[in-house]
Amino acid sequence: MNERQSAQVRKGALRTEVRLIASPNNWIEGTAVQQLEKTASLPGVRLAVGLPDLHPGNGTPIGAAFLIEGWLYPALVGNDVGCGIGLWRTELSSRAIKRDDWADRLCDLDNTWAGAVEEFLGLRGILASGYERSFGTIGGGNHFAELQAIDSIQNDLECAKLGITADKVYLCVHSGSRGLGESILRDHVATFGSAGLRAESEHATQYLARHDHAKRWASANRELIALRVFDRLRTPGTRVIDVGHNWVEPIGKKWIHRKGAAPSTQGAVVIPGSRGARSYVVVPRHPTERSAFSIAHGAGRKWARSDSRARLENASRRRI
Secondary structure, X not given: OOEEEEEEEEEOOEEEEEEEEOOOOOOOOHHHHHHHHHHOOOOOEEEEEEEEEEEOOOOOOEEEEEEEEOEEOHHHHOOOOOOEEEEEEEEEEOOOOOHHXXXXXXXXXXXXXXXXXXXXXXXXXXXXXXXXXXXOOOOOOOOEEEEEEOOOOOOHHHHHHHOOOOOEEEEEEEEOOHHHHHHHHHHHHHHHOOOOEXXXXXXXXXXXXXXXXXXXXXXXXXXXXXXXHHHHXXXXXXXXXXXXXXXXXEEOOEEXXXXXXXXXXXXXXXXXXXXXXXXXXXXXXXXXXXXXXXXXXXXXXXXXXXXXXXXXXXXXXXXX
16 A cells, blocks of 8 residues: 555645555546545635545545544534444354354344344443434444454454454444434534534533434444344354444544544544455554544445446446
8 A cells, every 4th residue: 555646635735645545556536536626625624635545425425534623524424423344253163164053044134123222322321312212223325233253363463452263253244323323423414514613612512412322322233233143043142353344533623533433543444345355353553643643444435325326237238
């Protein structure tokens, strides 16, 4: 991986640096790069970083991180606050994989959980949100829950620290804050449009409180999804990793906004592959501001979601 492109956007006397960190062989849609550069022109943006899975979003790119001074931009976090990826080790043996049996047991898991949601949240110090009907469910888009087996281990020491061994089956969960995160962005847009909030303002304080709540709610949501899977498969499970990739955090006097970008400062991260492709567990080394303290989240796409259906339908018609 290398720095494929570096540019500067002038804003008065200030310059904002724009970086695209990706392999020269990595195809990235031009619209995504244009969105990255346009977003870099917002007030307060000091650094805009596009990561290898950069792709177009709804006005702002996904697979990007921004270092911003004095402003918070809810639109750069998006409508799924706290979305992230968790990894759990089960006690199922990778030597006795029962695909058909397990698939049958995992049907209808996206229905509303019948358990005591508020009690589940309360035990974790999380308040109910009003969106508990979808709590413990995966949701749509590119969210998923997938059983995985180890293909190879490259670093025995790091895997031992995490409790990762080649003889077990693992569960990877990608989901977020469901309707709760969507409501937070919707309320912001209703009042402020896509504009940002002064970081020291009361509105920013209120947004951060709701943001932090949704981030914790999203993590608990992934936990409950995992527990529901374990119940069906009749196995205990141990959480190995849980890292968000849609959130904002302070660093010094600036704020890192991540939209589809995992932190490089919180230990091991899962980078999932497309369906049928390998996923990777990586441990970031030497976090640096050059990458906005972020790495790829892996849950990307080549095209904007709104374009994908039309492109695929056109390709299908050409084959007929």
